[in-house]
Amino acid sequence: MSDDTVAEPPPAEGDRLLEIEHLKVLFPIKSGVIISRAVGYVHAVDDVSFTLHKGETLGVVGESGCGKTTLIRTLVRLIASTGGSIRFRGNDITKAGQKQLAPIRREMQMVFQDPQASLNPRKRVGQIMATPLRQRGVPKAEIEPESRRLFERVGLSPEHLSRYPHEFSGGQRQRIGIARALAMNPLLILLDEPVSALDVSIQAQVINLLGDLQKDLDLSYIFVAHDLSVVRHVSDRIIVMYLGKVMEVSPAEELYSKPIHPYTSALLGAIPLPDPRENKARVRKLVTGEPPNPINPPSGCRFHSRCPRATDVCRTVEPQLSEYARGHLAACHHPQNVAAAEVATARRSESSPLSSGDLAPEQDQASRGSAPASSPD
Amino acid sequence: MSANAPLLEVSDLKVSFATEDGTVRAVDGVSFSIRPGEVVAIVGESGSGKSVTAMTLMGLTRGPNARFEGTAMFAGRDLVTAPESELQRIRGGDIAMVFQDPMSSLDPVYRIGNQIVEQIRAHDSHISKAAALDRAVDLMERVGVPHARERLRSYPHEFSGGMRQRVMIAMALSCSPKLLIADEPTTALDVTIQAQILEELRKLRAETGAAIILVTHDLGVVADIADRIVVMYSGRVVEQGTLEELFYDPQHPYTWGLLGSIMRVDSDRSQRLPAIPGSPPSLLRPPAGCHLRPRCPHAFEKCTEVPLLKAGLAAAPEHLDRCWLDREQKLKLRTVDGRIGLAAPSEVNA
Numbered sequence: 218m219s220d221d222t223v224a225e226p227p228p229a230e231g232d233r234l235l236e237i238e239h240l241k242v243l244f245p246i247k248s249g250v251i252i253s254r255a256v257g258y259v260h261a262v263d264d265v266s267f268t269l270h271k272g273e274t275l276g277v278v279g280e281s282g283c284g285k286t287t288l289i290r291t292l293v294r295l296i297a298s299t300g301g302s303i304r305f306r307g308n309d310i311t312k313a314g315q316k317q318l319a320p321i322r323r324e325m326q327m328v329f330q331d332p333q334a335s336l337n338p339r340k341r342v343g344q345i346m347a348t349p350l351r352q353r354g355v356p357k358a359e360i361e362p363e364s365r366r367l368f369e370r371v372g373l374s375p376e377h378l379s380r381y382p383h384e385f386s387g388g389q390r391q392r393i394g395i396a397r398a399l400a401m402n403p404l405l406i407l408l409d410e411p412v413s414a415l416d417v418s419i420q421a422q423v424i425n426l427l428g429d430l431q432k433d434l435d436l437s438y439i440f441v442a443h444d445l446s447v448v449r450h451v452s453d454r455i456i457v458m459y460l461g462k463v464m465e466v467s468p469a470e471e472l473y474s475k476p477i478h479p480y481t482s483a484l485l486g487a488i489p490l491p492d493p494r495e496n497k498a499r500v501r502k503l504v505t506g507e508p509p510n511p512i513n514p515p516s517g518c519r520f521h522s523r524c525p526r527a528t529d530v531c532r533t534v535e536p537q538l539s540e541y542a543r544g545h546l547a548a549c550h551h552p553q554n555v556a557a558a559e560v561a562t563a564r565r566s567e568s569s570p571l572s573s574g575d576l577a578p579e580q581d582q583a584s585r586g587s588a589p590a591s592s593p594d
Numbered sequence: 595m596s597a598n599a600p601l602l603e604v605s606d607l608k609v610s611f612a613t614e615d616g617t618v619r620a621v622d623g624v625s626f627s628i629r630p631g632e633v634v635a636i637v638g639e640s641g642s643g644k645s646v647t648a649m650t651l652m653g654l655t656r657g658p659n660a661r662f663e664g665t666a667m668f669a670g671r672d673l674v675t676a677p678e679s680e681l682q683r684i685r686g687g688d689i690a691m692v693f694q695d696p697m698s699s700l701d702p703v704y705r706i707g708n709q710i711v712e713q714i715r716a717h718d719s720h721i722s723k724a725a726a727l728d729r730a731v732d733l734m735e736r737v738g739v740p741h742a743r744e745r746l747r748s749y750p751h752e753f754s755g756g757m758r759q760r761v762m763i764a765m766a767l768s769c770s771p772k773l774l775i776a777d778e779p780t781t782a783l784d785v786t787i788q789a790q791i792l793e794e795l796r797k798l799r800a801e802t803g804a805a806i807i808l809v810t811h812d813l814g815v816v817a818d819i820a821d822r823i824v825v826m827y828s829g830r831v832v833e834q835g836t837l838e839e840l841f842y843d844p845q846h847p848y849t850w851g852l853l854g855s856i857m858r859v860d861s862d863r864s865q866r867l868p869a870i871p872g873s874p875p876s877l878l879r880p881p882a883g884c885h886l887r888p889r890c891p892h893a894f895e896k897c898t899e900v901p902l903l904k905a906g907l908a909a910a911p912e913h914l915d916r917c918w919l920d921r922e923q924k925l926k927l928r929t930v931d932g933r934i935g936l937a938a939p940s941e942v943n944a
Contacts, residue, residue, distance in 0.1 A: 280784040281755075386873045387640075416639035416811060421855040421869035428866070443784065446857040450867065473859055487789035489818035491856045493837045496817045503793060504786045507754055 233307075234405060234437050235269040235292070239571055240301035242284070242291050246512065257512050261287040263461035264301070266568030269405070274431065274438040276452030276469065278445055278484070280508055284461040285441045289407045292439070293325050294318055306404075323353065326398035330410035332390030336382040342393055343378035349400040367396045371426060388419035395426065405437045412447060424450060445484060449473060454544075457481050460511055460519040462570065463538065466546040475554045477547035480520045518550065526551045534574035539563040552578045600627035601773060601805050602651070607664035607674070609643075609650050611657075618877045620646040622829035623664075625903070628822075630772065631799060633806045635816040637852070638826035641874055644809045647826070648775050650674070651807075652691055653681040668773070687717045690766035694778035696758035700750040707746030710734075710765050717769045733764040737794050756787035763794060770802060777809045792819055813856055817841065822912075825849050828875055828885035831903055835913035845906050845915035847890050847936055850928045854935025868935040884918070891937050892919060892927055 242262040245255035262284045269275050277285045290296045292303060294310065302311045305321055313321070329335040336345055346364040355363055365375035371392040382390060391411060398406050408427070412420040424447065430436060442448050448455055448469075455472045457465040457480065465478040476482045483504040490496045506523045509515055515522050521531040528551065536548045541559055546566050555563075560578050609621040621643040628634045636644045649655045651666055651673055666673040669688065671680065685691075693699045701709060710730040715721060721729075727746070734742035737760040750758060759779060766774055776795065780788040796819060799806060810816060816823060817837065824834040825848065833846040844850055851870035872889040881887050883898035890897070896918040903916045906924075919927070930937050 280786065388873055416874075417813075418639065418851055418855050418870035419873065420857070421867035422871075424857075425866050425869060444857075445785070446859045449859060450857050483786060485859060487785040488859055489789070489792070489812075489814035491813040491817050491841075491853075491858060493817045493841050496814075501789070503789050505790075507756055507787065508784075 232271045233268055234271050234273075234305070235439075236302075236304040237268070237292070238266050238302045238304075238568075240265045240288070240291065240303065241299045242287050242296060243299045259511050260284075260461045260514055261511065262291060262298075263514075264570035264572065265458075265461075265463050266301075266570075267456060267463070267466065269437060269439065271404075272431075272435055272437055273454065274440055274452045276448035276455040277439060277441045277458060278443065278448050278455060279458035280443065280484075282460070282508055282511060283458040284511075285443075285458055286409055288458070289327070289409060289439055289441055292407060293322060293327060323401045324404045325407060326401055326403040326405070327407045327409065328391070328394045328398050328411050331414055332387060332394050333382070335394055336390060338382055341379055341381055342385075345382070345393070346378065346397060346400060349397055353401055363400075367399055370399065370430075371396045372422075386419075388415050388422060391415060391423055392426065395423075395430070399430070399434070403436070405439070408438055408440045410442050411440070413442060413444060420447065427451065445473075445488060457484070460508060460514050462519050462548065463546075463568070464520065464548055466538070466544075466568075468543055468545065471543065471545055475545075477541065477545065477552045477554055478520075478549045479524050479526050479551070479553060482553065483523070518548070526553070530576065530579075534576055535570065535572055536578070537569040537573040537575055538566040539578050540566040547578075548573070550576065550579055598629060601630050601632075602666065602668045602807075603627040604647075604651070604666045605664055607647065607650065607666060608662065609646055609655060610661045612659040612661070613878075616878050619829050619880070620877060621650065623903075624824075624826070624829075624831050625664075626824045626831065626834055628773070628805050628807060630805055631803045632822065633795075633799060633808060633820045634822045634824060635808045635810060635820035636824045636826060637810060637813065637816055639811060639874055641828070641877065642826040643829040643877075644826050645777055648691075648777050648807060648809045651775060652685055652689065653678070683717075686713055686766075686771075687769045688771055689773045689775065690769070690771040692759070692762045692766050692774065692776040692779045694781050696755065696762045696782075697750065699762060700758060702750055704749075705746065706748055706750060706753070706761055710746070710761070710768060713765055714768045729768070730764070733767055734761070736767070737761075737764045738790065739764070756783055756790065759783060759787075759791055760794065763791070763798070767798065767802070771804055773805045773807065774798070775807045775809070778811070779808070780815060781810070781812070788815070795819060813852065825852070828880055829877060830885060830916060831914075832886070832917070833915040834903075835910065839910060839913045843913070844928065844934060845913070845921070845924055846886075846917050847892055847919075847928075848886050849915075850930075850934050851936035854930065854933070868930060868938070870936055871938070884916070892923075894918070 240262055241264055243258040244261055246257045247253040248256040279285050287296060291298050298311060302309055310321055343364060347360050350360045350363055364378055368375045368378060373389060373392050412423050440448060440451050452469040455467055455469050456463055459480050464480045476485060486501050504523050509522055517533050518531040518536050521527040530550050536550050538546045538548045540546050541555060541563050552560060563578060565575060605625045607621055607624045610617050610619045624647050638644045646655055662674050707730055711726040714726040714729055730746060731742045739745055739757060739760050780791050798804060808820060820837055822836050823840045825832050827848045833849050844853060854868040855870060870889055875881055875885055883900055887893045887897045901916045901918045903914045905911050905914050906921045928934050
């Protein structure tokens, strides 16, 4: 959650915590009563590559159905991947068996969106907390004091360990979920929409708590959310996904001041600003239509059917992820907010999807005449 | 009716429910009015009573264990005491409602077209089925459903969330309502779709002159579309006024806290977000006096009595708030780190 990582040079090789290469998750659609066979595939995650460094918070945003939840569930192997590789601390865990996975899962914990559904209603929270502690090998006598310590750490009263989950409010339940994740002493916490079920005033409390924990315990986070303003507050880098593909990867601040992909602009432009005067002053261009069906995604660039800048090349050639300054990646043939010189020096990123073409992004002025390259909307 | 006469006037509305654990005072003295063509937003956290207020206006909270006080006058009738038969005529006719979850408010086993036609014919017994279908097509096109005529034959599950919400709005429009009550209409939707739906609501207001009560917790949505705001906390209205008054001259500490804890896409990424400490009280045993007292860093002895909802400035008689602090103090206290917010308790009391 530190702001200063943005300007720093990319961390050294040894700092890489999680490396994802060309990860693919396809869900088959089965048909037939006796002999069931796949008649199609839902392209939930389609060739996604990224690296997470130690101590970093990586935000993942996108609309519902873009594959962001599938992505992080695949990282802990709750869902099997179809292709590509996942490396955690240098070890390939893509095909690791349950035995190999156990110690790794200890270091990667998850916090879920709905704190009500992720706590067993029939167990006291003390029991819920004891399970991961036992897993970690904490001696019986120390489980209780350790639970109390963790409860205090997340801002809950240790006396409440004897209560049941329903006796807590939504925000408190989310704190229990976080305490449970901490019980394993993880290096990485995967947060799946951790605050979207909470009220605004409580959201801020939980976000602050996550920030404190990261600072004190040197945690890394992958923070999945659909709310761009929440993601901005917590992330060092942000990945924007659309229909299973990475559209843009950017240092957090830059994504908002200089979105390169038209889809990112569309998302940003759609958020109403909580300030009436600014809201009125802003010119908004609405994206029309809805995300297409992930079973039969559009050819070329997946966003072309809704994109205001789409041309013929977008319909036929899948754009590569081009790397601009400061590690800002975008998969677009017609990038915006970048000067012609920047476009000329952009190079194909290694995390480009294998199926993408190797066309360099077009320099806008030539092909689109007076397209405004500077306005974010 | 003159243009400025209120379309709906709610005064001192109280709704309580008897439960096994005691009486829940879900709504405890809510007053506001709405004029034709106006958009009034009711803002509050979960459990603040905003949805119960909206549903009570439609007579949807009636039941053996519900008790009501106060009035809600709409076109000369009191919606709180109106007999069920009269409400049936008003519901879907003069007052229509759009709910948060469009999936559970559409019947999954009837085609969309039949559901719209049913509503049209319930309120206009002379219209033929074919004419009603034509009107349904019209309505669907108006709210931006493509291929409306074919899609009338679809079932709700064949629609996406955004399309279902459009269908709900089309149904609500079917009898040209004077008042539309929208309860969190965009909460379940993605931002790009939310922007489209808000645009539809804006168009609807411009074209038909209908008034809209928008129940929401999202201050961005409020800033985008509302004319006036009612802020509710724990069953009571704590502040109400115009959009400008509430955002730039908020008088109640709870409103400061709400404005302070907003995360924005374009503000500085401050290290810590100002949060309101604690959580909302139980409606079974709310604290005596001001309900915010246990969470409010500025509370003092007087706060154990319930403050009245009153105007702080004679020049703005419709900007009301429910707080004991005087105006001078408020102007001083509400600025935290150069912006509006609720001070952390440690900075005030410690």
